[in-house]
Amino acid sequence: MDDDVPLILTLDDSGSSVSAPLNDVDREELPNENGGSYDVIHDASSPAAGDCCAQQSSARHNWEMNYQEAAIYLQEGENNDKFFTHPKNAKALAAYLFAHNHLFYLMELSTALLLLLLSLCEAPAVPMLRLGIFVHATLELFALIVVVFELSMKMRWLGFQTFIRHKRTMVKTCVLFVQFIEAIVVLVRQTSHVRITRALRCIFLVDCRYCGAVRRNLRQIFQSLPPFIDILLLLLFFMVIFAILGFYLFSPNHSDPYFNTLENSLVNLFVLLTTSNFPDVMMPSYARNPWSCVFFIVYLSIELYFIMNLLLAVVFDTFNDIEKRKFKSLLLHKRTAIQHAYRLLITKQRPSGISFKHFEGLLRFYKPRMCARERYLTFKALNQSNTPLVSLKDFYNFYEVVGLKWKAKRNREHWFDDLPRTAFLIFKGINILVKSHVFQYTMYTVVAVNGIWILVETFMLQGGNFFSRNVPWSYIVFLTIYGVELLLKTTGLGPVEYLSSGWNLFDFSVTLFAFLGLMALAFNMEPFYFIVVLRPLQLLRLFKLKKRYRNVLDTMFELFPRMASLGLTLLIFYYCFAIVGMEFFAGVVYPNCCNTSTVADAYRWVNHTVGNRTVVEEGYYYLNNFDNILNSFVTLFELTVVNDWYIIMVGVTSQTTHWSRLYFMIFYIVTMVVMTIIVAFILDAFVFRMNYTRKNQDSEEDNGIVLEKEISKEEVIGIIELYKRISAAGETAQLQKIVLQMDKYGQMSTVFLGRRSRTKSDLSMKMYEEEIQEWYEEHSRKEETQTPLQEPASASNSSLKPLSLRQRSQTVI
């Protein structure tokens, strides 16, 4: 270990400041055992002090363990994993590492998906995918065994005690157990029984590492439930009162089928809440007495326009509150994780910070894909004081900095700067042209004209053979213009810069698709014809013109991941309901099934002959069935949209019992919850964003977090040597390239730009700036009373708690 002493010294030295004198580089300082500012990291600095060679290697091993544990802490902080699931010994660590990599995650995900997809082939199967019972039951058993394996790895990592305490895992185990028994029963009996428990298969998906967002959504939904239920009760209360009132008022009218019993009255008012039967439910009584409309107007005003909006308001309010609390707890959790990691990385001799060597060791475990150059830049970006060590205060920014993508700042403004003079002038001209407003607005005009053209053209051809064999000339003209624009932009800006803008990428792909469409037209390829209709999407470019749209579209893109996870959450609910629906209502609805019910027309399918023509009267609603999982999903979507959902409900009810209504009503309430959450989410995100824009009117144009760092040649050489000493010279290829580059241009230093897109968390950080300080203070006060917080002065006790893993590992190995 002594051999890397001088290098680290050098590194520390040059790392302290870019403008450090060059002659410092090769000067060797002797280790200062008294703990000076440039301490050698020495055996004594490793937690277990020793002297001989074996101890040296053990010390290095210990350091490796420290790095790994610190990396695990940081990962736990990032993923919001609770620290009580932290691996406690070497065996647990091995299991932890096994269970925490993308291969394992993928296995988890694919098993879960396999289990979910099985319902495509099971009993009421999609016709084309039907499998024998033996086949799908075996597949299921196989998948379940994989889940057992995953769970056993988890148990190994968590230990039995923690495993039992971890609620989600326990639920998963129980579901697994039930599923196992049922799969065996199916295999033995060779026939499927009523397996509603299949609805629980979702838990395997929800528990996947990759579905963290879904879990968060579910948690948020459950947290929003109490106020939601409160208002729901108010809603139901008024519904009951109006049902009684309606029963008394309208049941004397025998031509009114909606209020003849209290049950009907209740059900119809429930449906009325969704407005789905609106004018119809009023009509019989309205025909008898025009003033009876007052009942319905009052009911709708109270229930639909007031309480339903109140519901949204309450959920929105709760949502806001939860978002903020979640942000706070995540922030503090990350902070704690950083503190834990920090304690593991500082040495007894230098308790005031982390040296690059240890930081590099941490990053090797935390982000193995990072190259040496990026590691060093991350270190420099963190290190805001001019010391060779990263203090705890600097280290707190770890998560913000580690995500940056580093790139050398281009000295060349354009890609064509190196070309000969004539070419340069031509490209420069093109560059100026494509950046000019005239060019942009010309293109906007072309797009607008094109849009109107398409509209008029489509309006002119009224049905029939609109895909004539000859390609319309307008199509070719516009496509040529777009092609020229694309060419000009690509040459003027350079392909890399051109494609780095999302809008250009959009233009490019639309033009490409349009070109494919032209091909399809030219070669009469029927299946491709629908690409033609993508043309109008180019009109979206027009929306770039106005700031509000840019804002809206930016928000849209920022929302997208979260929206997708909300959509997935909704799909999981769909899955549960689809399974239950299939078990109870599969095959219940068919053409002409419901001739005795009030919605007979919607299910009618009559094929009769009028004169000499065959007339087909189709009600089509028999298509909205639960005959297989895909049909169920479509049916559930129709129920989500709510309009005319009662026709589906009445159809199914007329073929089964009137208790089936419960299924539909519960589904309505569940989707109402999820939909309200989605609305609240969009509202919150948008309002948040607008407030942010208002608060930072000046910085509205920047689109991401950018950090600039300068590195001198000596630093780079120092790092290369450091890597050589720790026999990881293979990682320095990029660094050597930098040195070569610097030599070529005769620079003494290179500027690097770190860039990443802005996340909601960054916005929140800025919005709650003041409050965050309070939270930190409150948190550290709490910490101090519980466990004494790491302070530079008392750093010698840093070996107290976080070292537990290594200490135990020594006893085990």
Place this chain on the structure above:
Amino acid sequence: MDDDVPLILTLDDSGSSVSAPLNDVDREELPNENGGSYDVIHDASSPAAGDCCAQQSSARHNWEMNYQEAAIYLQEGENNDKFFTHPKNAKALAAYLFAHNHLFYLMELSTALLLLLLSLCEAPAVPMLRLGIFVHATLELFALIVVVFELSMKMRWLGFQTFIRHKRTMVKTCVLFVQFIEAIVVLVRQTSHVRITRALRCIFLVDCRYCGAVRRNLRQIFQSLPPFIDILLLLLFFMVIFAILGFYLFSPNHSDPYFNTLENSLVNLFVLLTTSNFPDVMMPSYARNPWSCVFFIVYLSIELYFIMNLLLAVVFDTFNDIEKRKFKSLLLHKRTAIQHAYRLLITKQRPSGISFKHFEGLLRFYKPRMCARERYLTFKALNQSNTPLVSLKDFYNFYEVVGLKWKAKRNREHWFDDLPRTAFLIFKGINILVKSHVFQYTMYTVVAVNGIWILVETFMLQGGNFFSRNVPWSYIVFLTIYGVELLLKTTGLGPVEYLSSGWNLFDFSVTLFAFLGLMALAFNMEPFYFIVVLRPLQLLRLFKLKKRYRNVLDTMFELFPRMASLGLTLLIFYYCFAIVGMEFFAGVVYPNCCNTSTVADAYRWVNHTVGNRTVVEEGYYYLNNFDNILNSFVTLFELTVVNDWYIIMVGVTSQTTHWSRLYFMIFYIVTMVVMTIIVAFILDAFVFRMNYTRKNQDSEEDNGIVLEKEISKEEVIGIIELYKRISAAGETAQLQKIVLQMDKYGQMSTVFLGRRSRTKSDLSMKMYEEEIQEWYEEHSRKEETQTPLQEPASASNSSLKPLSLRQRSQTVI
């Protein structure tokens, strides 16, 4: 004028502090011309200094003018009237006073209502209210003449220049002109022509003084329009793209009537946006190819679930912003009004504040109904320093204080404290009983049991003779319990305290109604039977139990006035559309009218005989017509609820031209705007309230603004003498009563409580506390640069601008 010098001195003296030594009362101080702290208000203090008797009386007259103008300023500040409409001379003032009292306002309102109600009797009239053309045209002319009179008064007050500049008034004048001509034409021709302009009659209502809230709503709606339209364009853009796409995809399917032309495609996607034709529009293509559902799912996800919510978000955000700006401008407007009034009330000699005499003079004009006691209490409440003058800083609180209702603080805790001992003990016992938790929860249980009882009872009687002749015993039992409760509470708390709580009032009226219902049952009065069904409303009491409900219900009550004004705004839109609808679509829809359209079933009315029974098949939709204004309103409400609105649209369209769709689509968009505003309003109000509650967790229980002031006997006597001097002794009756009361109980002073309910403005004041200071500073900086603001030191120039009215009046009179 000299004769009231000592009294004011006394008053000033004792008014300076309640604990002023008693022997000060009758001491007379001589006027100190050098401007001491107790200056006599003397001729010299009046703006026009003089000596002789005539001048004295003119000075008093000048003061009266000042009071009146100050009161007008304060009224303008309160009503958010712009100051450029301030009456500029005595003639204008006379007109202003004529046009600003409740009699005039009522005339305005009733004329407007008369004009609006005329449409009940005009051409497509409500059958029972049909009037001859001569009658209703004469009525209309009469009402219009009244409006002309009102407008001429307004012109007299504003002056021609300002009158022309005032936009709303000008629009009103134009509408009036058109209406006048049309009314005369109708009278001459003795037949109604197409009078769409009748839709403009709303402006007469909107312009009423009492409809200020509606005007504010309209302004807010118009201010929210630009962002709304932006997002609407985005929505329509996607709609057009999907319409083209849908046309290309589905028009080859000849059994699909929804996409056979581009126009149909557009219209059906518009209707799909409202979900009103949802599964139906998908069914033909879904039956042919199951994957076509993807088109509809994507469309609905983008349009309905994303952009529509974005619309809400944008409107909500704008709404928030507007609310805050409105609050700010109103606050600053009020402040300016107070400054104007203040300048009119201070004297040259004592520029540091307003004395009670002048304050009293102001209040005589500002709130003529206020009694002398309340005036003095208001003065005391404003005066926070212990000087006899109200400084500008104190005077800024004018609007918050002037609304307080003053009541002497009761010395007696209960109403029965004066009763003999035995009675006292009995009532005390009852008082403790009704206030105990046991009693309350017992009552809750009774209410709950009653609720369940009613539900079960109603469930048991399935239709038919449920109003049997014998009164059910359960009804009597529960009513007895409620009666006893009511009796106990009234005796235990005293009728006044009992009825001061909203919930008790509610209990009382419900019990009373239930009793009336019992009467109705007992005496077989059929028409009263529906009162029975009000019983379950008592269950609302159960919601008192939980804090969230109390919050929600409180918010509901706070929202109510605003909701009502929003409802009225919606009604005004309804009126416009109803008139247009009646002019174009009256009599268009009738049974079996639309047999060629796709919605023929909904309009069918067939009376055919099956076997020996007559079966009536009723589609009922012919009832949703525009045959008179009441029917139109119901039809428009159905369009607002949106479900199945396209049946009405298709029905009307099939009988007229396909341009009729525009009417329905525009109506949909207009109601969408108003409804979105309503949702935004409820959201905003609720979230604001919740934030307020969170911010003031401690003070959540208080329900209003309460202020306490103590008045000593000397002060009261002083005021009485003051009033005697200004020969307004008639107003002192209440004051003398206070003195008598004090004498009776031997008190030297009485404590008065000022109380008013909390308004949104009070909440906002607290929420924006910090920002308000900034606004004030910014405002006063702006003021200083424009017109030098009144400052105590430079008060001598206070006679500069605001005195214009009096100066001019002197030249005119």
